[in-house]
Amino acid sequence: MKSVILVGPGNLVVKEISVPDVTPPAHRVRMMACGICGSDVRYLAGENPWSLHTVGKNLASPPNMVLGHEIAGIVEANGVSKRVAILAYRACGRCRACLSGRENICASVEHLGHGAGWGTREYYPGGMAEEFEVWDGFSYEIPDTISFEEATFLDGLAVAIHACDRAGVVQGSRVAVLGLGPIGMLAAQVARDRGAEHVMACDTTALPVELARELGFESAAQSDGHAMFRRAERESKQFDAVIDTVGAQETVEAAFALLAPGGVISLLAVHEGHIELDAMRLSAERYVTTSANSPYRDFQRA
Ligand SMILES: [Zn+2]
Ligand SMILES: [Zn+2]
Numbered sequence: 001m002k003s004v005i006l007v008g009p010g011n012l013v014v015k016e017i018s019v020p021d022v023t024p025p026a027h028r029v030r031m032m033a034c035g036i037c038g039s040d041v042r043y044l045a046g047e048n049p050w051s052l053h054t055v056g057k058n059l060a061s062p063p064n065m066v067l068g069h070e071i072a073g074i075v076e077a078n079g080v081s082k083r084v085a086i087l088a089y090r091a092c093g094r095c096r097a098c099l100s101g102r103e104n105i106c107a108s109v110e111h112l113g114h115g116a117g118w119g120t121r122e123y124y125p126g127g128m129a130e131e132f133e134v135w136d137g138f139s140y141e142i143p144d145t146i147s148f149e150e151a152t153f154l155d156g157l158a159v160a161i162h163a164c165d166r167a168g169v170v171q172g173s174r175v176a177v178l179g180l181g182p183i184g185m186l187a188a189q190v191a192r193d194r195g196a197e198h199v200m201a202c203d204t205t206a207l208p209v210e211l212a213r214e215l216g217f218e219s220a221a222q223s224d225g226h227a228m229f230r231r232a233e234r235e236s237k238q239f240d241a242v243i244d245t246v247g248a249q250e251t252v253e254a255a256f257a258l259l260a261p262g263g264v265i266s267l268l269a270v271h272e273g274h275i276e277l278d279a280m281r282l283s284a285e286r287y288v289t290t291s292a293n294s295p296y297r298d299f300q301r302a
Pocket of ligand 2: 096
């Protein structure tokens with residue numbers, strides 16, 4: 001079968017590999033659509049976003065990873081085929097994180113498309129393959145009204161739901177979203193869906209800002225980090241929640257400048273290195289947290 005394989009940093013190939021064996025109760029999924037996540041681009045560049053976000057260090061990825069974790073496909077079981085979206089990781093189920101419903105920060109996961117938890121293999125499984133094996137209970141039937149391509153967004157939608165939870169977004173919140181990649185765009189929509197009083201969305205490039213305006217976010221603005229920061233200072237400190245999908249010095253500064261007393265910054269991208277911060281920015285119980293992937297329940301909510 002054809003697979004998209006990250007041989008090593010910067011070296012991505014399409015290659016024929018053998019169809020994986022499937023051991024029941026796990027089942028075989030025929031991939032119909034698989035999204036390209038920002039994480040996939042980071043893997044290609046040699047980063048390991050899963051380990052950065054979950055265990056706080058940049059562990060080397062194994063060679064020959066099949067990329068892809070935003071997956072929809074078809075499962076055949078007992079002569080019936082079902083259209084499904086895949087929850088792409090399985091946590092250990094035993095650690096403190098798992099036992100408290102925070103499977104997303106479990107350090108012992110098997111994760112499709114992330115190379116984590118599979119021991120040593122010739123090829124590490126992922127969604128950018130014609131077929132792959134998935135654990136029992138991790139494929140969710142989708143209605144015919146949702147296309148396979150649309151269903152690939154459920155993974156990102158779950159991440160956006162979790163990011164809004166981490167940032168405490170509720171009805172009446174004032175929310176700023178910095179960085180309008182797919183996750184930022186989804187987070188803005190989740191915030192609006194929750195009844196946020198105001199959602200401001202920013203990106204440095206024109207296209208996502210246009211898309212955000214098309215989605216009804218009239219205050220969407222194109223600005224680089226510095227302009228964003230100045231604008232933030234101007235509009236100062238009026239947001240209860242800032243969702244920063246970039247995690248750069250400029251966006252974190254802008255996020256703090258935007259933040260109301262008691263507000264929360266939810267950081268969705270953490271990178272190695274330092275971010276400078278005037279400690280006074282944390283006054284009045286402002287705080288910053290991270291948001292990593294999403295626990296099982298948020299995929300189900302998505
Ligand atoms: Zn992803
Ligand atoms: Zn665990």
